[in-house]
Amino acid sequence: MNLFKRTRYILGLLLTILSCFNTAFAQTSYPVMATMQINPPYSLYLNDYAAPDLQRMQVHLLLKDIAVTNYKCRLRIKIEGFGITLQSKPAFYTVPVVLQGGEMQTLSGTDLAVYLNPQNLLIQGMDTKAFGRQGAKLPEGIYRFSVEVLDYTRNIVVSNQGNAVVSTFLSYPPIINLPMANSKVDAMEPQNLVFQWVPRHTASFNAAFNVAYKFRMVELIPANRDPNDALRTTRPVYETMTAQTILIYGPGEPMLTPGKNYAVQIQAIEADGKDMFINDGFSEAVRFTYGEKCGVPADVIAAVAGKHELKLTWAPGVSQQAFTIRYREAGDHPSQWYEENSYLPQYTITGLKAGKKYEYQVNAQCMWGYGDYSTIQSFNMPDENLEKGDFVCGKVVTEKENTNQKGLEQLKEGDIITAGDFKVSIKRAEGANGSFSGTGKIKVPYLDMVTLPVVFKNISVNTDKKMYAGVIELQRENIEDVTKDMNEALDNYLDNITDIVTKIDTAGLKAIDAAAMLSDLEKMKGWDELDNATLEKLGEIGTKLQELQQLKEDQQLTPEEKQTKAKQVAEQLKKLSEQAKDMLRQALDEVKKLLGLFRRGVKELRQEYTDEKIDSLRKDFDEKYNKAKEFIDKHNSQLGFKISDETDNSVTKVVDVTESALKTLPDVIAAFQSAQQKLDLATIVKILDNSKSEQDEKKVVDMLKIKDQPFSAFISNALKISKEEEILPDVKTSILNWVNEVLEKIH
Template sequence: MHLSIGKRILFTLLLLPLWAAAQINHPVMVNVQLNPPYSLYLSDYAAPDVQRMQVHILLKDLTESNYKCRLRVTIEGIGITIQNRTGFYVTPFLINGGEMVTLSGADLAPYFDPRNLVVQGLDNSFTKNGAKLPEGIYRFTVEVIDYNRNTVISNAGSAMVASFLSYPPIINLPMANAKVDAMDPQNVLFQWMPRHTASVNAAFNVVYKFRLVELVPQDRDPNDAMRSLRPIYENIVQQTSLVYGPGEPALTPGNNYAVQVQAIEADGKDMFINDGFSEVVKFTYGEKCSVPQQIVAAFAGRNELKISWVATVSQQGFTVRYREAGNQPSQWYEETSYTPQVTISGLKPGRQYEYQVKAQCMWGYGDYSAIQSFSMPNETLSEGDFVCGKNAGDQKITNTNNIEQLSIQDTIFAADFKVILTTVSGSNGRFSGTGQVMVPLLGFLDLPVTFSNIRVNTDKRMYAGVIELAQSSHAEVKQNLDNAINNLFSKLDTMLASGDPKQLFLIDAAEMMSEIDKMKGWDDLDQATKDQLGELQEKLKELQTYQAQYPDMSPQEQQSVGQKLGSDLKKLAADAKTAFEMAKQKLKDLLNIYKLALDVLVKDRAQLDSSGYHQKKVAFEQYLKAVNPVAQVKTTSSDSTVVLLQQVEELPAESLDLSTVAAIKDYLDALYQKNESTLIRILHDNKDESTDKEVIKQLKVDGKPATDVIASDAVKTDKDGTVKKVSVSILSLIAEILEKY
């Protein structure tokens, strides 16, 4: 190929710089080393704790020493050039002939400071984002410059990096729009797959921010809900899964939720696309308990309404709410039931009532049914209806028309207490049998009762006779437990008396462990004794192993292991027996103190003027007549707070002055004291030790459970003081119950 003279000259001029550069023999050699993971943040290349960038410098002139130098760093990408400013101040570094110098970390920090850089191809966001490069491929070039003359004295050492953002995680469980089973206790597994582990970002410390929101309303866009709603649960975890258990906020069966996971670099650096946010996944937690069907209401007797419905297998309990209907309906009242029916009492004749029913399944409540209504027959109210805490002697029942028959599961009323019959005999108004009394002031606690030859009218109200608390079989259960444990200890003592290991084969370890399992299921056994019996069970397991391996043991092993096992069994049995006896004594002391405290309270209440309540009631009724003479005050209606407030609502507005408020307060105080006395009397007359224990569980003495405070030592050292404390505790519990009721 022949080139013209002009073209030769041009070609030579183009090649000359390259040839000249290749021929320059620089006194300093530079080599640049970049170590993964490659970061988009310039500050990471000068971080003191890691060496992501190392600059190796060699001065070839052996005669030079303490030669002052500085660097010039250039970073080049597609359309981007970043270079050190000319002449910015930096401390020089010294090199000696023949010695290799390596700069990294803090040595390079001034050269990556944004204030010392000239940036081309990027806007101001570069410095605002902490000197962060866009993702891409970059070449880092380093040159050594004479510190005094500001001339280049080295080759241009360079290295290439490719740094890209990682994708955020993908949520695997639950799947989008899936239904998650509602469990009891709550247990939902959330799991996601990280997508940065195959990139250089895997070397960074990454955590995950978990967010869960409830979709309100149910059809709300999950992405909008995640952006705008406060999460019901938020947590940062290092693992790629999270178990949402009973300790976390409860999820509502049938409701929709959305979940999102964000991958975060621990130091807050932007390493992920979309700031590390995964897609939002919507799911449904279980399903709502179904609404009861075929709801029917029927008149069940004077002032009573029976509501029944058809239940499903999964429905375990029910709540019925009702209210008086009208232009201004009253507040809702609730009744609970564990059977598909409920009888509501205390309703007003001639009034219309609205009611709804909802069911409770294992995973929670469902919705209420549609509102239905029922009109009560127009009858004349008589004294004794819907009374809160009234004693049998505080009211006069005028209806003495005897009811012909009563059956098991029928409900009769003694004062304001519902009595569900468990056995019944008799006819024509005279009946005997047993039942369960529902005490509203005790949170509808069931107490066993007996009755003989009581008189019941057609309103299913007892108007003569006595219903007494029954002595339950608790003493028999307690005696059976006592005998079983003592028999267990006696059996072990007899078999281990000789100390001969061969006697161990007389013990049926499996049977004894089974007996202990049954004992540990009894509520009368305290935790300390259960723990001791548990240790005895473990030793019996060792005995089973010994019996199985005995033929393969040497005579010495048979003797030594057997003797130790026998000794351990005797000691554990003795310890368990001691713990059992101490528990019985502590329980006995506790029950005695509780009964003494009730004796004190009963005596205190006996000193009160029993006629004070009736006087204040009559005074209040007379006051109502005086301030509202045109109204017919229902003096025979009831002592309930509900009826009281209804009467007050009928008063003219101008009569609601301080005198009215004082009269109401005076009457309410008297009603409260009467209810309090009624409850103390019920607790005092109770003969069922298991019921006493249930009440004691709720007592707080000096802010602590009574079972922890009242120990045998405390009873012996300050019996009167302990009784006084328990009395205060009982009154506090009663006040709490009356507040709720």
């Protein structure tokens, strides 16, 4: 039965009962006329009807004979329900009620308290002790309250029976309609969450009670925990009382965690603590999810950026605005975590120790909070000689490492494969089922971690993304075109910035896609051909573009303020872009100058290492090689090493030579190694002279040092006070030193 039908039924029943009472008692005439009035809300507690000042229950008495004064009488109260009767005891003591003829007297509150005291009532149909323990609380139902006046001395009825019928049913608890059960609530910044509920006692006779609401919210741990159990046993995240049917959960309340599950419950409470509601006023528990947890960055990749630097890159997710990188030195007793912040999906960790193993993780920050860290990954930094670590030159891959020969189904752009101890970043790939051809980039440790373009054809890659067959070679074609295209793209980008910022206004600000420009800028900053000064200037441009993006999203500024600030940032951007263009032109001029000196140095060295001299060195090498091989073949069982039979016109190697065996080598082996070193040096000089790649030459120039200073810095300073002919010997010495360093790392 719904609430409307229930109310209609109760009202009809009340009218029927009242009409019967009026008919039955209208025929008898008494000296005193008594009427009873009970005002809503109708309580289940007797003491509510006798509460002072509320006048919920009133008895009106009229002594009809005006000639009578100071008439003493008493009352008899009777309460009747279904199977329950409460009636005044006939002999309990109370002070008399004194009536004056012709005057209406009203009794209420404390006047009636003695008659409603359970100790003065005869109770039938209920457990008297339980009734007292519950605070004189009646069961739910419909009750007829009646009153009669008795002569105080003779104890006879001297009035009619005054009646009132009340309905005392518990009210239903509220229903929560916001948030909806099992829904997902958007996480906002700042925090702003609306809870709303609908009261269900307002249509009953009890609507006049002063009702408040107790709000309680708990976090569900684990996420699938029963909300009713959590609300009964868990310490609340937030709890408060309110008289309203809406609660705004703002930034001043405890912060909720995006992605977490919560449960809320509303309890309707009568102000004096009376039990007026079903289920003690508790609503149903409502479970909801607060926003989405900020995702974990994907594809976290580490690459050596220098002997003491490690560059981390990752794929950002939607809504991820900032990132936290943490790293530590690994081991049985790892060091503490060190944290760094980045607004870009990459970060270079500096100051790492050579030869040490490091662990690292990345997490992301969305508008509504941080997500979880990525899984812990580790990386072994190369040692000082680049003989150990995750990027090592010349390490032989064992058969055990290549046991997995199950072909990878697909290789795509951005994938990282391992070839020996080298990480290859794929730019383009064709093929399937383990056999692929394409291009990529590789970092070479013994060239001080420079990045080189590579090409591969029909290599075999297993499901672990490791190459187990095939060859990856340096790509030497069109490198000059790549550099030319890069310079043109960067120049056009800077021109575009200059063009945009000269026309900026409020409308123009909305049209600028600063986020896309930042994305393009980050791609350009990844070009290895750019010098450090230009990279720093591009970083400043990126900072200003971020300011421009934040300015677009700032809702607290007026359009006029936005326009003023936008013009200020625009002027700064214009200045920075012009500086970057000048620096780029200066860098290109400097590179041309350095390459010119480098080529002159190589040309002069080539004159010293003529083809005739190289032939002579090869004959000397062959002679020393044959003597060493003869010696080794004779003493192989004692020495335990061998010399490679594979020789070519470039560099030959000694492999599998143990340190203990080297100590036993006689002069013949030392002579062979000396001949090999001389031939290798002459061969590399010949290769450098024959090179036509400006890009390869620039990479070598970047490695050169003169008197422990970077080649470019030393030459720039020297050219101011000297002629090229005067510093050319230093250039030649630097080239030879670099060649020897490379040979030492190779051998």
